[in-house]
Amino acid sequence: MNEQKTQHWADAVASEVAAGGRPPVISTGISPSGEIHIGNMREVLTADAVYRALNDLGVATGFHFVADNFDPLRKVSPFLDRETYAPLVGRPLSEIPCPCGEHESYAAHFLEPFLESLGKLHVHVDVVRADELYKSGRMNQRIVTALQRRDVIVAILKELTGKDMGDDWSPFVPMCNACGRMNGTRVTGFDGGQETVDFTCKCGAAGTLPMAGGGKLQWRIDWPARWLTLGVTVEPFGKDHSTRGGSYDTGIRIAREVFEYEPPHPIPYEWISLKGQGDMSSSKGNVLSIGHMLKVVPPEVLRYMVMRAKPVKTIKFDPGRPLAQLVDQVDDATAKGRDERAMELSRAAGFEPVGVPYKHLVMVAQVARFDLDRVMEILERTGYPGVSRTAVADRLEYASHWLAEFAPEEEKYTVQERLPEEAAGLTEDQRRFLSLLAAGLNDGMEGAAIHDLIYHVSEQFEGTPPAELFQAIYLSLLGKARGPRAGSFIAILGPGFCKGRFAEAAG
Ligand SMILES: [Zn+2]
Ligand SMILES: [Zn+2]
Missing domain, CATH: 3.40.50.620 (HUPs)
Structure with a gap:
């Protein structure tokens, strides 16, 4: 090839x-x-x-x-x-x-x-x-x-x-020395040797100005x-x-x-352009300042967004999920040496890839309430052992801003300390589903195995749509009807914890 x-x-x-x-x-x-x-x-x-x-x-x-x-x-x-x-x-x-x-x-x-x-x-x-x-x-x-x-x-x-341009037009715009304005002045003469300009202003002033600082082209x-x-x-x-x-x-x-x-x-x-709002411009008020975005993602990510696209291509900036995906791409490219030249041109202070998909990291971060020790412990348990603590700490700082301001609703949640009130309205089938799920869950189970378990159990409910069964999981954990992918979410929360919660919800 x-x-x-x-x-x-x-x-x-x-x-x-x-x-x-x-x-x-x-x-x-x-x-x-x-x-x-x-x-x-x-x-x-x-x-x-x-x-x-x-x-x-x-x-x-x-x-x-x-x-x-x-x-x-x-x-x-x-x-x-x-x-x-x-x-x-x-x-x-x-x-x-x-x-x-x-x-x-x-x-x-x-x-x-x-x-x-x-x-x-x-x-x-x-x-x-x-x-x-x-x-x-x-x-x-x-x-x-x-x-x-x-x-x-x-x-x-x-x-x-x-x-x-009209007879009055001049390439030079004098700055009136009486009112300080440039928008009502007119050049009436100049002296190239003395480097001065004669002017009049609509405020009534007139006189001679030095070219140096007396206005601009x-x-x-x-x-x-x-x-x-x-x-x-x-x-x-x-x-x-x-x-x-x-x-x-x-x-x-x-x-x-x-x-x-x-x-x-x-x-x-x-x-x-900003997603859904067209070209960014200060006068339209649809702007995101650079300083603001540097709180949300590392500088290398913003640089990469510009480096990877030819200047003639429009860049569509979407600070929601696509920005999080961009973080993953930069992580991945750094770790695997991919897109080398664009990455080299994106270098700033020094970028340490985390090696954990952003989606997983923000899920873990929210479950751990941004407690670094807990985050590290959960990462270790959910398939990411040995990742750099400093890289994770650094990324969590950015992620907290992203979650607060730009994350889509379905990626934001709070795990309820106690069985949420919403679980009281669960149907008979939903309760039975949770009960079977609780019976099958064991400590140490991984995301994929939990995922299989959920599907296996849900197949036993022919009359109930799967979406309704999944709702039972989210209602009993988060108090809302939707949430992240159930298998990895339960793995992150701990299968033991969920086992207890589902049993309690099943009543
Ligand atoms: Zn004036
Ligand atoms: Zn100021």
């Missing part, structure tokens, strides 16, 4: 980039206008995969993350206090107060937890804050060029987007300008930028014709 291995997408991109001849500098960017969610995570992880792949080729590579904190606040999102934030619309995110009062700015409020999550994901990136980039004067020459070639830019935008110009300033040669971006006439399309032309710079190698990627 042909054993030819397919190359991982990150290695394919890395080879292409390395062959391009320019020293690779990978750039990513996010505007911290709201919670930075796991949809945004795809941007940095896509870049990180290529960064690691280039390093593996021995190619020195730059990697940075641009926080677009100099973007103005566009609207008062539902999570903001309207009275406080309505007057701040139009002012840059770096210059307005944070919603909780603990951070130095609005932008920092969303950026800090994101950067912390990047640390946990082992994404080591140089952070560039757009406000500092502008205030430092490093963008001044780009601003001068853009203002001088305004008409070239207008023609490119018209050709590719079909939009007339419009997004479609800002992006290619930044490529030149930061020497960017590789950049992943979401599909909103990669459409025809989108900002990458115009960016290519502006880079070449205005800034005379060859645009970066593009890596367009698809969104991560």
Whole structure:
């Protein structure tokens, strides 16, 4: 058989980039206008995969993350206090107060937890804050060029987007020095030598501003300008930028014709959508923050979700059962050395596989009420002897969050200390079924044997549907009509314990 291995997408991109001849500098960017969610995570992880792949080729590579904190606040999102934030619309995110009062700015409020999550994901990136980039004067020459070639830019935008920019339009957006806003200002002149811009504002102010920190370039110009300033040669971006006439399309032309710079190698990627709720976006409010998800699963699991799928494929994120299955896949791949390259690119702090199926572990955890000694004892007894105690302890921590927030109802239960009241309503057949089951159960029986016993006993009840008989098991143990697979569940609880409980329920 042909054993030819397919190359991982990150290695394919890395080879292409390395062959391009320019020293690779990978750039990513996010505007911290709201919670930075796991949809945004795809941007940095896509870049990180290529960064690691280039390093593996021995190619020195730059990697940075641009926080677009100099973007103005566009609207008062539902999570903001309207009275406080309505007057701040139009002012840059770096210059307005944070919603909780603990951070130095609005932008920092969303950026800090994101950067912390990047640390946990082992994404080591140089952070560039757009406000500092502008205030430092490093963008001044780009601003001068853009203002001088305004008409070239207008023609490119018209050709590719079909939009007339109008006579008042300028590639530069001044920040009014009286009201601090960017959304009502107009450029009335500039001095390339002095690096200043003249402006008027709808608040009535007018004057002259330094280019350094006195405003910023419009997004479609800002992006290619930044490529030149930061020497960017590789950049992943979401599909909103990669459409025809989108900002990458115009960016290519502006880079070449205005800034005379060859645009970066593009890596367009698809969104991560949240099951049942479509594409994740902060404005829709259907987001899960990265920090939140890192409490539910290890960082390697989130990384693997991005690494195993080609960037052009949509990732459907379902934090319920499918996320638990993903944990199993990562466990299994680690233990068996499967999907090696994607796993290597998913490495974070160090992942210790547990070697116990997640479904079994959460069942055991709930029966043991998360008591580690009891969990270890039950695992030993139910076919998982010798598993790592530290790995189990670590996984239990994640599992408790998953159970509390995302587990499907049928996987959550509490074993009742005493015979539940619900058992009082059992039918004659159900009681007889439990009584026969109790007679057949013995200490030391394993899940498979118990499973066989249950089926064997239920076959003796021709007139009663099996589902009704199973209900008797769950009602007498959990006080509810449904529960986990009975055979392994009884094995976990202890056949001796269940024997007593079923006999009691049978009356
Ligand atoms: Zn805050
Ligand atoms: Zn103003």
